[in-house]
Amino acid sequence: MTKSSAPGKIILFGEHAVVYGRPALAVPVTQVHVDVDISDSAHTGIWIDASDVDLHAELNTLPSDHPIASVINNLFFLSHASPFPNLEIKISSSVPVASGLGSGAAVTVALTRALAAHLDYSMTDEDVNAFTYEIEKLHHGTPSGIDNTVVTYARPVYFVKGQPLETFKVGEPFTIVIADTGIPAPTKESVGDVRRLWLNDRSRWETVFDKIGEISFTARRAIEAGKCELLGELMNENHVLLQEMTVSSPDLDRLVEAARKAGASGAKLSGGGRGGNMIALVKPEMAEPVSLSLQEAGAKNTITTQIS
Numbered sequence: 001m002t003k004s005s006a007p008g009k010i011i012l013f014g015e016h017a018v019v020y021g022r023p024a025l026a027v028p029v030t031q032v033h034v035d036v037d038i039s040d041s042a043h044t045g046i047w048i049d050a051s052d053v054d055l056h057a058e059l060n061t062l063p064s065d066h067p068i069a070s071v072i073n074n075l076f077f078l079s080h081a082s083p084f085p086n087l088e089i090k091i092s093s094s095v096p097v098a099s100g101l102g103s104g105a106a107v108t109v110a111l112t113r114a115l116a117a118h119l120d121y122s123m124t125d126e127d128v129n130a131f132t133y134e135i136e137k138l139h140h141g142t143p144s145g146i147d148n149t150v151v152t153y154a155r156p157v158y159f160v161k162g163q164p165l166e167t168f169k170v171g172e173p174f175t176i177v178i179a180d181t182g183i184p185a186p187t188k189e190s191v192g193d194v195r196r197l198w199l200n201d202r203s204r205w206e207t208v209f210d211k212i213g214e215i216s217f218t219a220r221r222a223i224e225a226g227k228c229e230l231l232g233e234l235m236n237e238n239h240v241l242l243q244e245m246t247v248s249s250p251d252l253d254r255l256v257e258a259a260r261k262a263g264a265s266g267a268k269l270s271g272g273g274r275g276g277n278m279i280a281l282v283k284p285e286m287a288e289p290v291s292l293s294l295q296e297a298g299a300k301n302t303i304t305t306q307i308s
């Protein structure tokens with residue numbers, strides 16, 4: 001049997017602007033993860049069991065552009081697997097789908113590593129990252145590549161599209177509360193809407209993207225210098241720019257407000273927006289009261305994570 005696991009992720013700063021070449025910061029979230037177990041099967045075929053997304057199917061019954069089918073078919077092709085082995089592939093996930101926590105990338109990374117190991121096909125992290133990026137295009141259309149990068153390397157990343165991997169040091173650990181609106185929102189749609197805005201008025205949106213890029217740059221410096229108290233205000237500023245971009249929603253705004261009222265130093269949506277998750281920067285002793293207030297304000301789930 002071969003196994004692999006991949007974490008979820010959050011974007012701290014810079015979503016959407018990152019699609020247009022500005023820097024963004026993302027960190028892995030190990031409290032949620034995708035686990036893949038692959039074993040040889042006594043039954044003919046490749047049997048996929050992903051009960052968290054209600055998928056129980058034989059490979060050939062899936063559409064060829066299904067991301068899981070694409071991973072498997074492409075790896076068979078790359079590894080020259082012949083004849084195709086009979087396999088049972090079990091995928092379990094605690095990463096909520098379409099909610100900005102990188103579920104698609106986590107499934108692909110864990111499945112790719114487990115299947116490559118099972119087929120004795122050697123892949124470096126760079127290979128896994130590049131392969132996952134191609135699969136991400138099926139989920140997102142025009143992804144920047146930030147999700148596959150942070151999930152593959154499972155390290156904090158300062159991401160600029162098309163540039164080599166840059167990680168960053170965390171001078172002083174800081175605490176983030178993540179809250180889920182419970183509303184799934186496909187990233188492809190919000191990314192497409194931002195593209196339409198940009199096509200209609202490039203100079204306006206380039207200025208907004210520049211401001212977000214500066215926020216990401218300043219936030220990285222603050223994190224490295226251990227001046228995390230500066231991050232709250234930067235989150236608030238980033239959220240206003242995301243609202244202007246129309247990717248927030250009443251539910252996200254309500255949770256952002258609730259977190260601030262309950263004592264968070266700052267808060268913003270995280271990921272594609274319109275639904276999914278928001279994040280709040282808190283002092284460690286405030287994590288519990290802020291989580292409770294978020295739940296009272298309608299959050300379906302909260303996670304407290306320390307970035308270190």
Ligand code: PMV
Nearest residue numbers: 015016100143144187271272
């Ligand atoms: O997958 P999500 O929802 O975390 O969104 C990714 C971040 C975006 O900047 C909105 C899109 C992208 O490809 O970078």
